[in-house]
Amino acid sequence: MTEVARLDYAVNALGYSAALGRLVGLTAKGHHWWKNPSHVVLIDTKGVVNDLGPVDAHWFRTDDVSAGAVVGTTFYVRDGARLHAIDIDPKSASYLKIVRTVVLDWPALALDDFTSVNGKLTGVSAAGWGPGEVVSFDPVSGRVLSKAEIPALPGKSTYGSVVIDSAGTVYATNNGYHGRSRVYRIAGGVAVELSQGPQMNMIDGAGCLPTPMPPRVEPPAPRPEVPPPPPPPAPPAPKPTTPAPAPVAPPPPVPTTTSPSVPPQPVPVKAARQRPEPRKDLPLEAETTPLTKPRKWAMVTIILVMLGAGAAAARARG
Structure with a gap:
């Protein structure tokens, strides 16, 4: 190293x-x-x-x-x-x-390191009581695609560094097993310990850098901060509106009583009032009755005699 x-x-x-x-x-x-x-x-x-x-x-x-x-x-x-x-x-x-x-699915969520292989991510998990296992998962969905227990890989410890070569061989470093940090090569379901050293608290690994190095990548210039748009103006206060007069209900219809149909009576037509004619003195005509004047006087005398007799009788009774 x-x-x-x-x-x-x-x-x-x-x-x-x-x-x-x-x-x-x-x-x-x-x-x-x-x-x-x-x-x-x-x-x-x-x-x-x-x-x-x-x-x-x-x-x-x-x-x-x-x-x-x-x-x-x-x-x-x-x-x-x-x-x-x-x-x-x-x-x-x-x-x-x-x-x-x-x-992430289990046990991908227990991986302390992983590396890229053909678009998927691969790491070594030591979760649980059994031996370590090689786990591959889909980085887009987080679903585990495959896992395989490797009998010679110690469990109950974490693998903080995992890399893979072009042949598909996995190299994993166990952070601490029996007080030592150990490097394993895993191929064909078989793990072989390559080396060991003092136990380290923090281990991380990545692929090998190319030689010569490509040009240095400079970060893009920071984008200018665009001030937020001003808040929209407050809507004008609504003008007070005069309440519309309450609608006046039309007067109820006057009930009409229907009577049995009576044929219309003819209206009496008054005769036009005639203008009174001036009074005319009728001419006296000569007496044509057989009653003579001397006879009339005789009748008057009889009536007077009867009246006088009546009066005398009344005095006699009195």
Whole structure:
């Protein structure tokens, strides 16, 4: 083992980016924990670090991040039981943003490191009481695609560094087994211990860097902050409206009593009042009756005699 450089801060979740030709990792070095503490960094073969900037997610922290790998221009990191996909393409509109998060199946959520193999991620799990097992899963869905127990791999410990070569051979480093850190080669379902050394608290691994190195990748210029649009003007206060007069109900119809049909009576026509004629004295005509004047006087005498007799009788009674 050869020391290339010594950093004054921790870098975790290391992965190798063939597109950028460098190691990719996360660090909280020199950044306030309450504001974008997780920065994406690139590391070359001499240990020179290029800080690309913070992950564009204010809630994202590196406290629980324990594994990382790169597929194309997507940087995958395990954060507890979740897998975050960070866009590291400098030409992308979603650069340094978390574009997807999925929940990992068991036992993928127990992997402390994984590496990219043909678009899938592969690591070594030592969860449970049995031996360690090689686990492959889909980074898009988080579903486990395959797992195989390897009898010679010790369990009850974590494997903090996992890499794979072009032939498909897996090299995994156990953080601490019987007080020692041990490197295993796994091929054809068989594990062989290659070396061991003092137990280390933190181990991470990534693919081999190319020689010579590709040109250094500079982060894009920060986008100018666009001030938020002014709030829309408040709508004018509604004008007071005079309440419309209540509608007046029409008067109820006058009930009409119907009587049995009576034929109309003819209206009597009054005769026109005639103008009175002046009175005319009728001419006296000569008496034509057989009663003579001497006879009339005789009748008067009889009436007078009768009246006188009546009066005398009345005095006699009195």
